[in-house]
Amino acid sequence: MSATRTAPAHDLAPPVGEPVPGRARRPVPHRADAATAGVVFVVILMIVPARLVFRGLSFAITPAEAVGLFAMAWWFCAHFTDTLGVAKGRTFVRTMVFVYGASLLATYAYATAGFLPGDELDLADHMLVSATAMIGVVLLMVDGVRGRDRLDLVLKSVAVMGAVLGVIAALQFLFQIDxxxxxxxxxxxxxxxxxxxxxxxxxxxxxATTGHPIEFAVVCAMILPIALHYAFRAHEQGKPSVRWWICATLIGAGMVFSVSRSAFVGLAGAAVVLLIGWPKVRRLIAAGAVLVFVVGVRLVVPGVLGAIITLFTGLSNDSSLRWRIMDYSAAATEIAKHPWLGRGLGTWYAPKYLVFDNQYILTTVETGVIGVLAFAGLFVAGIWSALRARHLMSDPAGRDLGLTLAACLVVPLIGAATFDLRSYAVVTGLSFLLVGAAGVLMREARHGRTATSPPVDPLRDRPAASPPLDPGLSPAGADGRPSTSPRTDPAR
Structure with a gap:
């Protein structure tokens, strides 16, 4: 008869989830997910020069668009399984993405049903592929990014990359180094x-690395509220905030170095949204920061502020503004030929046709009234989702992030009226990414998940199941009564 040996105290393992005494707790790395892919997209989009495309292809595809196409394929495949953590269920942003995609397919079918010159047909094919990549980016965000911490990771990478663009712009502007x-x-x-x-x-x-100074200016105006959000949140929570203030300063400097009117018009729209929602103390801090920034720019580069002011005071003598107005009659004639579905996405291009420095006019010409409503509706859906999430959330950080995303999306909504935004890869990719981010925040708010909420099952939009009270209890429950059937996943 053998005796049962009792394990010594030093052989007993600590309870699951408890730290080992005397051993430092190491951070557990997060597995790669949709947020990781979102960070990769942001880095490639903003660091790789926008005019670089792959060699050997029949039409130009940028590395960022390649990531978007991968995201589209991933999203499509992920909806055939429950093991990849993709969210299910309808959201306003996702619905508008489908409406936008359906309008583009209808326009493509309508345009190719008749005769199109070879060059215009090639561009229509190219723009359809590019639009598919951007739709993939939105879907990657809105259905793939789960949890506020993962959303913050993507948005923080946007702010950091914006600061990097500010450094590149400073080298170009101050030292003529490209x-x-x-x-x-x-x-x-x-x-x-x-x-x-x-x-x-x-x-x-x-x-910087974008396709044009106007594009760079609008990109900076879109990113600046994000950097300010993390700077203010870190300051209010007593955490180190200097790095985020540096990011905001570099982004603001880049916007000034672009010497573009579109940036300040868009930023004014974003400022209206922020000032309405910000508390009084933050407004005063922001006003003081703007004053210090303006004085700094005046001392470092004396002629820049005067040039920017002239852009607004000399509108009557601005040749670019007169050229934009002259395009309206030609646009009206072309729109009348194909009012509903347009003449074909990407088929109106320079130097074959006039340049419309207005994305709404260009979109109406190419995709008709239906297409331009779907395009604008995508941004409206993002702004509404961000503000609705702010209304539903009780967490101050989440509420502030909702206001920030709404302000960011006001910038491209206004900027599309001042230049052909969709023709530039960086501002387009960033705009679609932020629309998806607004959809993520709305999904988080709708299901009541905040930074302090219980752990969430990554495959379902509900808290993870609690561990059983005792391994010996029957599945019926501790009180012996039959357990209720599991609740249907609300995200499906």
């Missing part, structure tokens, strides 16, 4: 050799 010419990766080529540094009113206009 790092983009040394940033050509193997397998890529430039679509055009136009410089990333232009000139306006005797001053350099820089584009």
């Amino acid at each position: 790092p983009t010419r040394y940033m050509v990766l193997p397998g890529l080529r430039f679509t055009q050799e136009e410089l990333f540094i232009l000139e306006r009113n005797g001053l350099s206009r820089v584009a």
Whole structure:
């Protein structure tokens, strides 16, 4: 007869979830997920020069669009399984994405049903692929990113990459050094050799890695509220905030170095949203920060502020504004030919046709009234979702993030009226990413998940099941009564 040996105290393992005494707790790395793919998309979109495309393809595809196409394939496949953590269920943003995609398919079918010249048909194919990539980015965000911490990861990467663009812009503006010419990766080529540094009113206009100074300016105006959000939140929570203030300063400097009117018009719209929702103390801090920033710009680069002011005071003599107004009659004639579905996505291009420095006019010409309503509706859905999430959330950080995303999306909504936004890859990719981010926040708010909520089952929109009270209890429950059937997943 053998005796049962009792294990010594040092052999007993600590309870599951408890730290081992005397051993430092190491952070557990998060497995790769949709937020990881979102960060990869942000880095590639904003660091790889926008005019670099893959070699050897029949039409131009940027590395960021390749990530978007992968996201579209991932999203499609993920909805055939319950093991990849993708959210199920309808949201306003996702519904508007489907409406937008359906309008583009209808326009493509209508345009290709008749005769299209070869060059326009190639561009229609190219723009359909590009639009599919951008739709993939929205779906990757709205259905793939689960949890506020993962959403914060993506948005923080946007703020950091915006600061990096600010550094590149400073090198271009202050020292006439263009790092983009040394940033050509193997397998890529430039679509055009136009410089990333232009000139306006005797001053350099820089584009950083984007396709044009106007695009760079609007991108900075979109990112600045995000950097300010994390700077204010860190300051109010007693955490280190200097890094986020540096990011905000670099982004603001980049916007100034672009010497673009569109940026300040869009930023004014975003400021209206923020000032309405910000508390009084934050408004005062923001006013003081703006004053310090303006004085700093005046001392470092004296002529920039005067050039920017001239952009607004000299509107009557602005040739670019007169050119935009002259395009309206030609646009009206073309829209009358195909009022509902347009002449075809991507088929109106320069130098074959006039340039419309207005995305709403260009979209109406190419995709008709239905297409332009779907395009604008996508941004409206994002703004509504962000503000609705703010209303539903009780967490101050979540409420502030909702206000921030709404302000960010006001910028492209206004900017689309000042230049052909959809023709530029970086601002388009960032706009669609932020629409998806608003959808993520709305899904989080709708299901009551905040940073302090219980752990959430990554496959379902509900808290993870609690562990049983005793391994010996029957599945019927501790009180012996039959357990109720599991609740249907509300995210399906």
